[in-house]
Amino acid sequence: MSAAQSIYQRRYTVEEYFTLEEQTGIRHEFFQGEVFPLDGPEGMAGGTKQHNRLIQNCTFGLRAGIGERGCEIYTENVRLALAAGEHYNYPDVVVSCDPQDDDPRTVHSPVVIMEVLSRSTEARDRGWKFEQCQLIPSLQQYVLVSQYRVLVDSFVRTDHGTWELTSLRKLTDVLLLPTLQSQLPLAEIYRGINIPPLRLAD
Template identity: 35%
Template sequence: MIANSSANYLSPEDYLKGEENSPIKHEYIDGNIYAMAGASDAHVTIAGNLFALLRSHVRGTGCRVYMADMKARIESKNTYYYPDVMATCDERDRELDSFKRYPRLIVEVLSEKTEAFDRGDKFADYREIETLTEYVLINQKRQRVDCFRRNSEGLWVLYSYDENSREVHLASVDFTLSMESVYEDVELRPENPASDNQG
């Protein structure tokens, strides 16, 4: 996902202006921009499946679902990310055209290159969003979905689903969907156990 960065500080205003006409997307982290690499067939299919299911589920509720091309703004971190899927139910987001500040749900489809960042620094940044109540990570090599939910005490609790789970529950939007529907048309490519033991 992150391919390269710029050496010079860029203001958020200049970043947003540049993104309007850029042929490739960039994420913005406190003055630096990072070009986003292309995604795999499985990555795009999983994100598309989830977007379609969520879009149908929230229709008529006032919530909106976005896929890939809509930025999430993290004000306290001076950062913009492009989540794979994002849902917002906050009326204030309707006034924002090129990014959203008040998402309730954010989903990232993992890849080997991005998994550590998505689970680490990116999740730490997303936790700064006060309206976010659920952060979902979806594995594209095997059936595994990790849902991190913010509880009433403000702590993030992991709910994990795998190939033995028939359904996945997204509490933030009160939606239960089948694991099969998440991975519909996805050709799973199991990781090589031998390579997992190296380094």
């Protein structure tokens, strides 16, 4: 077993997890004492240029939409506390509007989370990760963006605590962001993205 592999064979306290990330410079998911690398040879392969461009498009579009509303937008290198002390991860895009959410490394009160899907992460983003995000009291919207076809799935928390799904499939569609009092056209999300024609097999 290599030294790198042995790092992930033990359980960590939250403080040890934070120290591990500072020492290695590698992003990890932390869940109840276990750590899972998100970068490097022990983690997932690097994202594609298309994946990165979609994150940038979402970020720029959100920033233009919210203006001076006092919300902050962070991308994939800022940690999210799904459950403080128990579960931390790194969303592609996260928005916080809480002025007291001032931790320099971690977002604690997200209102919107956006994930750009890849073939290796889609099932998890739609399943277990979404289930975990639903437990965040402040979260109002969870958005999934496909990089292989024009498809944006938006889940919005209702007044009854359930989640309402809206699927957008055309470049002329507009993603509504009610909590931010804003909207984001799909044409902006997919600007500069090469989407192949949809085939029956897809």
